[in-house]
Amino acid sequence: MSCGNHHETDCSEVLAEVWLFLDHECDDARRRLLSQHLDECEPCLSEYGIDEKLKRLLAAKCGGEHAPPELKDRLRQQIRVAVLEQAEVTVEEGPEGTRTTTVEVRSTRIEQTS
Known part of the structure; x- marks a missing residue:
């Protein structure tokens, strides 16, 4: 113009x-x-x-609208699950709500060449 x-x-x-x-x-x-x-x-x-x-x-x-707490909680839970899966961490529920965490660490190295 x-x-x-x-x-x-x-x-x-x-x-x-x-x-x-x-x-x-x-x-x-x-x-x-x-x-x-x-x-x-x-x-x-x-x-x-x-x-x-x-x-x-x-x-x-x-502007000014906020996500409901339930949505925030669901998103946090989904992110937590995705991160744990990516890190290959398993969380198992034990008796009376106790949790057992099994961690298997795998090292992957990615190199980039230019």
């Missing part, structure tokens, strides 16, 4: 980086350059305004 006016930074370049600008993920020099362009260029400022509104909407609708 180009508004037809000459700017130090091309319109398409500014619009490609507008999310970095919105998220404060560019350095101060780049931020000043993008801000200057947005101040001078009405079409880019309009596009920036749409993106800014979209970002606020997404933050309002999708």
